[in-house]
Amino acid sequence: MFSLFYGLWKYLFTKTEFHVLILGIDKAGKTTFLEKLKSIYLNTESLPPDRIVPTVGLNIGRIEVSNTKLVFWDLGGQPGLRSIWEKYYEEAHAVVFVIDAASPSRFEDSKSSLEKVLRNEDLQGAPLLILANKQDLTEAVSADELARYLDLKKLDERVYMFEAVSAYDGLGIKESVEWLVEVMERSKRTEMLRVRAGVTGPASA
Secondary structure, rough: HHHHHHHHHHHHHHEEEEEEEEEEOOOOOHHHHHHHHHHHOOOOOOOHHHHHOOOOOOEEEEEEEEOEEEEEEEEEEOOHHHHHHHHHHHHHOOOEEEEEEHHHHHHHHHHHHHHHHOOHHHHHHOOEEEEEEEOOOOOOOOHHHHHHOOOHHHHHHHHHHEOOOOOOOOOHHHHHHHHHHHHHHOHHHHHHHHOOOOOOOOOOE
């Protein structure tokens, strides 16, 4: 009985916390994106891009948006590290997949990696935000062009959005986060994770 009331109290009086995976192949700009997020929402200085090293394992970033806590898990994207991604799928409310929009020669690698992510049952129903990153570079393709190239068949089954961003100068970052918060609050995936944790809330739309 105590655990039931504690769960209800926690739901009513603590901020909602969402876990978001940041995935993508190496050098897509995942850690730069996380650093820019922290600088925008925490009013801190982000690491200069030339000091950001490839992630081996996991970087964690926490921000607050309105009454919502977001915990971002930035995972290494080198081929040998992608096998650990699935260890984090089960607890994720949503996925941010970062693609270097200025490197068309690597789009195929990004596409195959993303398709593998989408096939995993542990991420069923998770909203997906695909970032066409590095828009500060003149050779970057638009979000629409990237969407046409990827032509992902599995996207019909989930809530998703393509967004043009620059993790370097912050273009599109706030819009991306606002979209994420909105869709996670209404997501059936969120409701499923709440039920699994023993905390039930209002039914999702």
